[in-house]
Amino acid sequence: MANVIEGMEAVTVHIRDIQRARKFYSEVLGLAEVSYIPSASRAAYAIPGTKTRLTMHVLGEGEGGREPGTVSGIIFSHHDPRAACAEIRKRGGSIVDAPKTFPTAMGTVTLGVFADPDGNQFVLPHIESGPTRALP
Numbered sequence: 430m431a432n433v434i435e436g437m438e439a440v441t442v443h444i445r446d447i448q449r450a451r452k453f454y455s456e457v458l459g460l461a462e463v464s465y466i467p468s469a470s471r472a473a474y475a476i477p478g479t480k481t482r483l484t485m486h487v488l489g490e491g492e493g494g495r496e497p498g499t500v501s502g503i504i505f506s507h508h509d510p511r512a513a514c515a516e517i518r519k520r521g522g523s524i525v526d527a528p529k530t531f532p533t534a535m536g537t538v539t540l541g542v543f544a545d546p547d548g549n550q551f552v553l554p555h556i557e558s559g560p561t562r563a564l565p
Contacts, residue, residue, distance in 0.1 A: 438480075438481065439482040440481065440482075440483055440484070440503055441484045441485065441486070441494075442484075442485050442497075442500045442503075442545070442547075443485070443486065443494060443495060443496065443497045443547075443549075444486070444497050444547050445487065445497045445498075445547050446546070446547075447470040447485070450472065450485050450545060450546060451472050453522065453545050454474050454485070454545070455474070456520060457521055460474035460475060460483065461474060461475045470486055471484065472484070472485055473485075478506075497548070497549070498547040499548075499549070500549035501549070501550040501552075502550075503549075503550075504551070504552045504554060506553070506554065506555065507553055509539075510539045510554060511528045511541070513541070514527065514528050514541040514553060517543050522545075523544045523546075524542070524543050525542040525543060525544050526540075526541060526542040527541060528540060529541075536556045536557060537556070537557040537558050538554055538557070539554065539555050539557065540552060540553065540555075
């Protein structure tokens with residue numbers, strides 16, 4: 430059977446206020462903005478180490494999709510989630526779940542969760558040891 434998925438181009442989150450979101454993603458997370466379309470209230474950011482883009486826009490009436498603030502389970506990476514979450518907090522970001530370290534079948538994981546201004550949640554893990562580095 431041929432692959433139906435050949436890669437990941439972008440992950441999109443819906444937001445309420447494009448300017449507030451742009452400030453968060455660039456100033457708090459430090460992501461590089463690669464496009465901004467004011468007339469469409471859309472912006473896109475490069476995710477370091479990937480070709481995948483994080484895109485966002487104000488949800489249009491009747492557009493469908495998840496409401497702003499309901500996204501969760503998007504997983505970023507950092508070699509030290511505790512330090513990254515501390516920096517996010519220092520820059521004015523919201524930490525939903527403070528980083529904690531726990532054993533899993535994949536190895537020892539340190540994991541924290543942060544949210545954007547609309548409440549969309551992002552996971553920030555690091556696997557410290559174990560048989561595989563792949564996340565579920």
